[in-house]
Amino acid sequence: MRGDKRHPPPHPTQPTSRSQRTLPQAASAIAVSVAGIEKSFGPTRALAGADLAVASGEVVALMGANGAGKSTLVKILSGSHTPDAGTITLDGKAITFASPSAAKAAGIATVHQATDQAGAAGLTVAENLALDELCSPGGRFLVSNRSIRKRAREIAALIDLDLPLDRDFVDLRPAERQLIAIARAVAASASLLILDEPTSSLSATEAERLFAVVRRLRDSGMAVLYISHRLGDLAAIADRAVVMRGGRIVGAFARPIDFPAAVAAMIGRPLEAATHRGEASTAPVVLSVKGARLVAGAAPFDLELRSGEVVAITGTLGSGKSRLLRALFGLATLAEGTFGLDGKPWLSSGPGQSIENGVFMVAEDRWQSSLLPPEVPGASIAGTIALPHLKRWFPGGLLRTKRERKVAAEAIARLGIKARGPDDTLDELSGGNQQKVVLARWQAAPCRLLLLDEPFQGVDVGARADLIAAIRGSQSGSATLIATSDTEEALEVADRILVMRNHSLHAAEDGHGPLSDRIDRVEGEETAGDPR
Amino acid sequence: MTELTTTQAAPRPSLLREIRRYALFALLALMVIGFWYVQPAFIRSANLFSILQAVSVVAILGVGVSITMAADGFDLSVGSVAASSVMAASYAMVVWQMDAAETMALVLLMGALIGLANGLLIVRVGVPDLLATLATMFLLTGLQLIPTGGRSITAGMVLPDGSTVPGTFDPAFLILGRSRLLDLVPLSVVAMALVALVAWFLMERTRWGRVFYAIGGNETAAHLSGAPTKAYRLSAYVISGTLASLGGLIVASRVGRGDVSAGNSLLLDAVAASLIGYAVLDKRRPHVIGTVVGAIFVGVLLNGLTMLNAPYYTQDFVKGVVLVGALAATFGLGKKR
Known part of the structure; x- marks a missing residue:
């Protein structure tokens, strides 16, 4: 299996001069479209007027670097966030979602990257497949194991899912959990399926199986919004690629997708120029x-x-x-x-x-691994940078805030951290500036x-x-x-x-x-x- | 150039914030003036110092509780540590005939060891803090009754084995609870002030305090920053236990006997003082100054109400009202700064 390439090469290697094609008119009806969506979190403007349309029977790849606004857009479409401005149109009707369940009821199903939330641990595969009906308010009061299994088999058949129905959800591999989530989406006759980084934990064969399922759903007329970092995935599955940057759609690419140009649109400059030649x-x-x-x-x-x-x-x-x-x-x-x-x-x-x-480490997920909540002393930029160095900077134990504030002021200038000063707490900064503070912490020694x-x-x-x-x-x-x-x-x-x-x-x-x-x-x- | 626009945060609504910072001080001043107006004897220095004397033990225990809370722990055993310290001090002097210095050293050591046991149970064994210290509380509440068969310790008492105790309270021991500095300031108030000053300095002005709070805010972040988080958490319980036994010593030297019911309301009062302290200076976190102010606040209120002939049994209700109000003000009002 090793060295076996599962994707065609993304594209001829000629570095094209940012040939941004115009958006081709989708052949079939638009299933879902969003227009002028805006969303801010505190000082950070995550979406600054995003427009996007996905047609029935089409797989649209949503590309974008970290922080481009992809996940915020997904959360708005799946009802977890409400937009500050803009409209969502589903099957020709303008709608707003008050909650994730409202979005689901309207026909938008989302399969999240974290597959442990795709079902409930402690329940069997059968119970998880039938979970939507078990949880629906108008559902039957009494359910037998037999009726659950019958319904589960029907749902599994929709995507040819072949899993032992008695297995506990916790014992399933990520790929299997994902397929359960997709089967539930199909059973709920969703008109839009959102897949958020679906291949991030899959092997090549598992990914192939997922692609086969997605292609079949597309051919049956479902609209699919596919979010991925992996260009190979997009080459294999996407009919169209839409690129986000800075909370806006900055480019759309039809098949065959010009990946170097798409990546350039993603990061705002040609990637060739941004890379480093290993000497x-x-x-x-x-x-x-x-x-x-x-x-x-x-x-x-x-x-x-x-x-x-x-x-x-x-x-x-x-x-x-x-x-x-x-x-x-x-x-x-x-x-x-x-x-x-x-x-x-x-x-x-x-x-x-x-x-x-x-030997310094910046662990994953800065709020979980590095930063302090704002009410704690030392949660300022200065205190955050100083935390690992307290022992060396203040061997006598007595804090001299002048010293840590000076280091912080230097870091703010050197890294271009947008803040009022060293005493700002981290929750007042945007994600990029928070990460700069974390990096500054480990460059301070x-x-x-x-x-x-x-x-x-x-x-x-x-x-x-x-x-x-x-x-x-x-x-x-x-x-x-x-x-x-x-x-x-x-x-x-x-x-x-x-x-x-x-x-x-x-x-x-x-x-x-x-x-x-x-x-x-x-x-x-x-x-x-x-x-x- | 980033395309995400970062808007400068608007200047904080400073007036509201200033009001919240000093709200409890303003209320305290209002209360003092009000009680003074209704009952002129309230403002006499003897009465004011008796208020401070009454709250000194609660404040000392509260400081210990707030240090454990700063490190994201909780010490429910402080009340029973103080009560056992009362009994241990009395037993040491009356039965073992120790002198004042030996007794104090023994009792403080006992408090530190109980704190260490709490800490090991929590940090090493992994028992959740509330459960571990609750268990210790039960253990001590029962243990303190065993040597004397459930009776209070006084000079000349008869032990369960029928013998009469040989010793008495060392007069030097009683100085701590009964004498005054310059004939004015009770020594227990001086002790409270010293504890508060040292603890404030430790928690707010040294790197060790910073790490205690960092552990409470995000233990993973503190650990990944190289802090020995387990040692810090352990030491928080040792400090708390030691301070609780100091509180017990003050009670014993004031009462002059080993009273089995001495520590009854100390735990709840100390916890309440720490929690009311969250609202002081609008810190929204446990802190030493807040705890002391919280204890004084409750003390002034109870003293004033007593002077106005409010019945004794309303006291717990009043404390509850103050606590609920302070917590609601801290966490509810202006949650978003």
């Missing part, structure tokens, strides 16, 4: 990983990072990217193998020891190895460019290792890209060759083989 570095090795097995049974791998180098690791959800970072930071242990830092063996007992030795886990989550492209400049511009001679599930992010930030698959690292590309080949090599490596 064969002769700088001293900072980090060496030898014979590492992340989990028992996984293939061992080696890795070397040189001073000043920025390396990105991509891979699907759960492939082991975060685990490697956590092991380096002392939060997880290797099943086998050794780390070396600046030529000396490195085995951290935990964050405290790592930080003392200049001499660093040897900087580990970044999904550093561009919920960050708009402008702030992403600032963050990349700050990551690459650091002159301290440290090495940087970045885990990201997004290929373009990896191409933009890194000198070279490695792929994590089945808890083992595979060299994907070294920064040479045309861009679309690089994308293809990375995504081909990500989905080669089958987990298990």
Whole structure:
């Protein structure tokens, strides 16, 4: 299975000059359209007048970098958020949704990326398939197991789903949970199916099965809005690609989709110009990983990072990217193998020891892993940056706020953080500025190895460019290792890209060759083989 | 250039915020003036200091509770630690004939050890904080009755085995609860002021306090920033236990006997003071100054009402009203800043 490419190459490699085609008139009726949708969260304007139409029997790919507004648009369509302005038209009627269940009742079904919410743990497959009827207010008071199973079989037959009906939902793999969610959407005769990053945790064969189901639904006249980072997925399934940036639709591409141009529209400039050519570095090795097995049974791998180098690791959800970072930071242990830092063996007992030795980690999801709620002392920009450095900055214990405010003021100027000053709390900042503060925290002290886990989550492209400049511009001679599930992010930030698959690292590309080949090599490596 | 427009946040509605910051102080001043107007004896320094003396133990216990709350914990055992300290101090002097210094050292050590046990139960064993300290509370409430067979400890009492106790309270021990500095300020009030000052300095002006609050705000973030979060949480309970036993020592030296019902309302009063403290300076978090002000607030109210001949049994109701009002004001009004 390895090296077996499941997608045709995205497109001829000629870097076209941003040939933005006009939106082709959809052949069949428009199932759903949104016009002039606006939505703000505090200081952040997530959607600034988005327009989008999906026709029946069409798969539209919604593309956009982190923070472009894709998820906000999805949440508005699925009824989780109400828009500040704009209209949603479904089957010719203007509608507003008060809640997710209202959207569902109107015929919009959403399959979210987090598949653990696709059903209820503790219930069987059959009960989950029939869940909508069990939960509907007008449903029957008494239900027998037999009637549930009968109904579940009918629903499963709609998409040829072949799962044991007695299995508990918690024992299902993500792909199986996703199919249950899709089956429920079909059973509810949805007119629009939204798939949010559906392949992020699937293997190649599972993804193929998903595509087959989606194609069949499309052919039966369902409108599908497909959100994905993976260009290979879009090439395989999308009839049309719509690109978002800064809360607006900035481009639409018909088949065959010109991916380099779509990516350029996504990040606001040609990706070629934004990428970095990996030079064969002769700088001293900072980090060496030898014979590492992340989990028992996984293939061992080696890795070397040189001073000043920025390396990105991509891979699907759960492939082991975060685990490697956590092991380096002392939060997880290797099943086998050794780390070396600046030529000396490195085995951290935990964050405290790592930080003392200049190994810093920015974990995924900043509100969960890095930031403090606003009512706590030290939740300001200054306090947030200072938190890991308190011991070194204030050895006597007495806080001198002047010092931390000075560091914060420098960071605000250097990274272009939009804030009134060092005393602003983090909830007053936009996502990109919050992430800049988190990066500033770890650039406030001499660093040897900087580990970044999904550093561009919920960050708009402008702030992403600032963050990349700050990551690459650091002159301290440290090495940087970045885990990201997004290929373009990896191409933009890194000198070279490695792929994590089945808890083992595979060299994907070294920064040479045309861009679309690089994308293809990375995504081909990500989905080669089958987990298990 | 980012295309997401970041609007400058509007200047805070500062008047409303200032009002909320000082609301409790204003109410306190209003109360003092009102009680003074109705009952001129209220403002006499002897009465004011007796109010402070009455709240000193609650304030000291409350400071301990608020430190555990800052680290996202909760210590329900402070009342029973104080009550056991009363009994332990009395037993040490009356039965074991220890002197004042030995007794104080023993009792404070006992408080610290109980705090350590609480902390280990929570941090190491993983029992949720409320349950662990509730269990400790039951344990201590029962344990303190066993050595004396459920009777209060006084000089000359008869022990369960029929012997008469040999010792008495050391007169030096009684100084803590009964004498005044410069013939004016009760020593227990001085102790409260010292505890409050040191704890305030620790929590607001040092990096250790910052880490306590960081753990309470987001333990993962504190841990990933290299803080030894378990050690901090453990030490919060040790501090709380030690302060509770100090409170017990003050009670014992004021009462001069080991009264089995000494610590009855201390827990709820201390917790209430900490929670009322959330509203002080509109901090919306546990803090030392707020806890002390909260304790004084309740003390002034109860003292004034007593002077106005309000019956004793209405006291808990009044405390409840104050607590509900303060919490509603903290969390309800202007939730979005």
